[in-house]
Structure formats: C-alpha cells, structure tokens
Amino acid sequence: MSREVIIGVDLGASKILSGIGTSDGQILQKTKQLTPHGNASSVIDLIADNILEWIKIAEAQHDSVKGIAVAVPGPVTYPGAVIEDSPNLGWQRVEFKEELSRRLGRPVVVDKDTNLAALGEYHFGQDRKYTHLLYLTVSTGVGGGIIINDRLYHGWRGGGGEFGHMVIDASGAECSCGRRGCLEAVASGTAVTKQIEALIKAGRGQNITACGCGSAVGAPELGKAARKGDPEALKLIKELGQNLGIGIANLVHLFNPQIVVIGGGVMIGLGDLLLEPIKEYVGEKAFPLHRRDLIIETTTLGNDIGLYGCIAAIAHGYKEICDLGDV
Numbered sequence: 353m354s355r356e357v358i359i360g361v362d363l364g365a366s367k368i369l370s371g372i373g374t375s376d377g378q379i380l381q382k383t384k385q386l387t388p389h390g391n392a393s394s395v396i397d398l399i400a401d402n403i404l405e406w407i408k409i410a411e412a413q414h415d416s417v418k419g420i421a422v423a424v425p426g427p428v429t430y431p432g433a434v435i436e437d438s439p440n441l442g443w444q445r446v447e448f449k450e451e452l453s454r455r456l457g458r459p460v461v462v463d464k465d466t467n468l469a470a471l472g473e474y475h476f477g478q479d480r481k482y483t484h485l486l487y488l489t490v491s492t493g494v495g496g497g498i499i500i501n502d503r504l505y506h507g508w509r510g511g512g513g514e515f516g517h518m519v520i521d522a523s524g525a526e527c528s529c530g531r532r533g534c535l536e537a538v539a540s541g542t543a544v545t546k547q548i549e550a551l552i553k554a555g556r557g558q559n560i561t562a563c564g565c566g567s568a569v570g571a572p573e574l575g576k577a578a579r580k581g582d583p584e585a586l587k588l589i590k591e592l593g594q595n596l597g598i599g600i601a602n603l604v605h606l607f608n609p610q611i612v613v614i615g616g617g618v619m620i621g622l623g624d625l626l627l628e629p630i631k632e633y634v635g636e637k638a639f640p641l642h643r644r645d646l647i648i649e650t651t652t653l654g655n656d657i658g659l660y661g662c663i664a665a666i667a668h669g670y671k672e673i674c675d676l677g678d679v
C-alpha cells in the first residue's frame with residue numbers, strides 16, 4: 353500500500369540525523385552521519401544527496417513524498433532561512449534554503465532546530481494540545497522555541513527564542529557571545545565541563561572524574577557520580593538546576609506558558625536529578641498567576657525531537673503554523 357511520507361534532516365555541528373516518517377509522527381527509518389568539516393557548500397551538497405537517497409528509498413517502496421524539512425542551527429532568518437553568523441557551524445550568511453531547494457529542484461522547509469523541536473513537541477510530544485508551549489534545549493549550548501496561540505513565534509526577522517543568551521548573572525561566567533552570565537554560559541554542557549574542570553583544579557571532584565573514561569568529563573559523568581550519592585556532583589546539579597530555574601522563571605514571566613518542555617543531551621541525561629531543582633525554583637519564585645498549573649517536564653521525544661519537528665512542519669502545514677503568512 354502506498355503511503356505519504358515526509359523526509360526530515362536535523363543538521364547539527366557534529367552530526368546530521370536524517371530520516372523518513374509519516375504524518376502521524378512515526379519515524380520509519382533514520383540514519384546518523386558526522387557533519388563534515390568543510391565549507392557550507394559541501395555540507396549542503398551532502399544533505400542534498402542524503403535527501404535524494406531518501407526519495408529513492410520512498411519511491412522504491414511506492415511511497416509518495418509529501419514534503420521535506422531541514423532543521424539547522426541558528427541564528428536563522430525567517431522566512432528566508434539564511435543562516436547568519438552561526439557559531440556552531442562557523443558559517444556566515446549562507447542562503448541555506450535557497451541553495452538546498454535549488455539543488456533538489458523542489459521546495460524545502462528550513463527553520464532553526466529549536467523552533468522545529470518546539471513544533472515537534474507541540475504536535476507529537478504531548479497527549480493534548482497546549483496552546484502556549486515553550487521548548488528549551490540544554491545541550492552543548494542552550495536554545496529555545498516559542499509556541500504562542502498554537503503558532504510558532506519567530507520574532508521580526510527570525511531571531512526570537514534565543515533563550516541561551518538571556519543574562520541571568522551579569523558577573524557570571526563569560527559566554528561565547530562575549531557577554532557574561534548568559535544562561536548558556538552558566539547552565540549548558542559546556543558550562544558543566546568548565547565547572548567540573550574548576551573543581552578538579554581546586555583538588556576536588558575526584559568522584560566525578562572517577563566516573564569518566566579519560567580526560568573528557570562532562571554531564572554524563574556528573575550524572576553517574578550524583579546517582580552514586582556524591583555530594584559535590586549533587587551540589588553542581590542543584591546549582592545547574594537553579595540557574596536553569598532562574599532562566600525559566602524569567603521566560604514564564606514573559607510568556608506565561610501552560611507548559612515548558614526541556615530537551616537536549618544534558619537534560620535527557622540528568623533527567624529528574626536536574627528537573628527537580630528546576631521545578632523547585634520556579635515553583636517558589638514565579639508569580640502565583642504564572643506558576644499555577646504550570647507544567648515543566650523533560651521531553652519524551654529524546655534526541656529525535658528535531659526529526660519529529662521536521663515531520664510536524666510538513667504534516668501540519670508549515671505556513672499555517674507560523675506567525676507570518678507566505679514563506
């Protein structure tokens with residue numbers, strides 16, 4: 353029986369996840385490959401080849417391709433999907449959507465990875481629809497996506513949702529953006545690694561390093577040590593949770609969402625160890641109006657959330673779910 357399928361690609365700084373799925377949110381097949389260190393053009397070539405391969409697979413199974421969507425690291429303009437000065441990819445002003453659709457000879461939807469993740473969460477992560485949903489990713493960096501009134505909010509030029517660069521401690525750690533105390537600088541995978549390094553330098557954190565296999569120690573080792581009851585690891589996670597709580601309380605006051613969903617490798621890896629201090633902080637510090645019935649939870653879509661977002665964007669009509677008209 354022939355089906356309609358959707359092709360999704362999640363371009364990350366270190367890997368490219370791509371796959372094929374159906375409108376009801378099932379991923380049928382997926383594959384992961386390393387992002388080549390090359391110029392933008394060679395990476396776009398690779399993604400185009402990848403998509404053409406998925407089209408062949410679909411055709412061999414007599415499926416028709418309903419659409420193609422690609423999630424890319426930000427900042428990305430909207431609606432043109434030009435990748436502007438991406439710190440993760442090291443690209444500047446790459447007309448990604450135009451370049452890719454020209455290579456494929458067909459239209460593609462391209463949006464910021466965290467925006468599409470928010471859409472994925474909105475459509476497939478929850479049992480019911482929450483009209484006001486915020487998505488926050490805590491991985492190497494911190495980013496976000498905003499659903500307001502059932503629409504994906506991009507801001508004027510596409511720059512909305514840069515939650516990671518909200519300053520929460522003006523005298524805090526230096527951020528990659530040049531400022532101090534951004535949420536990303538104090539509560540991300542990169543921040544965790546730096547905090548553990550500082551601990552080790554001070555002659556502490558032995559139980560955390562003992563959980564590592566070599567020199568690189570980060571959030572996974574922190575989680576292992578904390579689960580064994582190591583007080584230093586538990587303290588670091590609590591501080592991480594509090595910092596995320598400060599950021600989320602700010603967001604909750606700005607957007608008054610029904611639900612905040614948190615994803616990303618650090619969040620998924622630490623799970624309830626990290627979720628509890630976040631909920632505790634927001635539960636205590638947010639205004640009663642804002643915290644009443646507020647749901648804060650970890651995504652159930654795991655690391656495939658970007659792919660789910662691509663599927664959601666095509667399945668539910670990208671134009672209709674965005675804040676602007678034609679794209």
Ligand SMILES: [Zn+2]
Binds near residue numbers: 527531
């Ligand atoms: Zn910053």
